[in-house]
Amino acid sequence: MYPQQVHHYLKEFFMENDCAILGEEDHYLTVQLTVDIDKRIMNRPFYWQYVEATNSEPNPAQVTFITNQTAMAGNIFGEAIHYGSPRLNQVFLATRELGAYVQLFEKVDRDMGQVILTPWLGVNFKVSYCCDRTKEMLYSFGINLLTGVIKEDFHEMICSSDFNTKPEENVFHVQYIIKPARALERLKATIESIIEQDDHSWAMEAQKRWQRDQRVLDYFYEDVEDKPECYEIERKALEEQYEAKIKIEVINGGLFYLF
Template sequence: MYPQQVHSYLRQFFTENDCCILGEDHHYLTVQLTVDIDKKIMNRPFYWQYVEATNGEPNPAQVTFITNQTVSAGSLYGEVIHFGSPRMNQLFQATRELGAYVQLFEKVDNEIGQVILTPWLGVNFKVSYCCDRTKEMLYSFGINLLTGIIKEDFHETICTSEFDTVLADNAFHVQYIIKPLRALERLNATVEKIIERDDHSWATEAKKRWQRDQRVLDYFYEEEEDKPECYDIEKKALEEQYDTKIKIEIINGGLFYLY
């Protein structure tokens, strides 16, 4: 996930959750959090317990998120955020809790007359390659529910448009032909094909590190005919540490009716 993708995700997240954007450039975002979002992402449970217990005036945080540290070159004070960082994972979790599914209609100018909106299913996926080291990637796909055409970087595409939760008076939408559940299966298959074509040397390297550490462990206990319980515990810990897994998670998604 590139810095511009992180920036776009942050901007949409805070805008949709009524957090005022106080300042912005292509490499940072300064945001006034709401009480609800502060509670979800700022890790201040004792502060909020105190405020609620004393009926005090809430003071949600104002935060500057630096989405591209190389551009700011240290001249800007704030929190560096990137894909895989703890704060980014908190935002993904908050997104799931606040509403992983939406239905939105693109806003259209009343002056252009009657328009037809086309249904798309948009889904953001997180793929994690897990062993003793973790690599995470974000994929955003949209599928046209009339034609079946799949578009990559769908999130970036719709970020340039404005949406509403209700259909405009001068617009109507076409009923989808491809059912959303079937469309989701096709998007899942698309992500799986990407994984199949990817370089999986990371798994081979993890196995080599596992074997190396196992040899070291065996060396320390080689003179003991009956291995003690601690040997089995350490061996199991190595297995859990180096065991390779690929996780596919849906961060969020929804139906988007586009002009």
């Protein structure tokens, strides 16, 4: 996830959750958080417990998030945020909690007369390659629930459109043919196909590091016939550290009726 993608994601998140954008350049955002978003992403439980216990006036944080440190110019001070950073992971978690599933209808000009909207299932995935090192990637896919056509970068495709939670009077939305559960299976199969074609040398490299550290561990216990419990604990820790795993996680998604 590139810095500009992180920047766009954060801006959309804050705007959707009524947080005022007080300042912005390509490399930073200054945001006035709401009480709810402050509680969700700023790690201030004791402050909010005090506010609620004393019935004090709440003072949600005003934060500058630096989304691209290499492009910094001038005296802008704030919190660096990037893909994989704890703060961005908290934003992802808040996104899942606040809007794991939506149903939205694209806004259309009333002067267009009767308009037909087509149903799409849009899903954002996070794929994690895990061993002693972790690589994470975001994928956004949409699938047309009438034709089965799959579009990559679906989030980017719809982000310039405006939506309502209810269809307008001049809108007729077509009922889907492909059930969302079946469509989700197709999207997961698409992700799995991408993973299969990817370079998995990282797993082999992790295996080599695992074998190296296992040899070191065995060396220290080579003269011990009955291995103590601590040996088994350390051996298991190496397995958990180096074992290659791939995780596919649905961040959020929804039904989008598009013109």
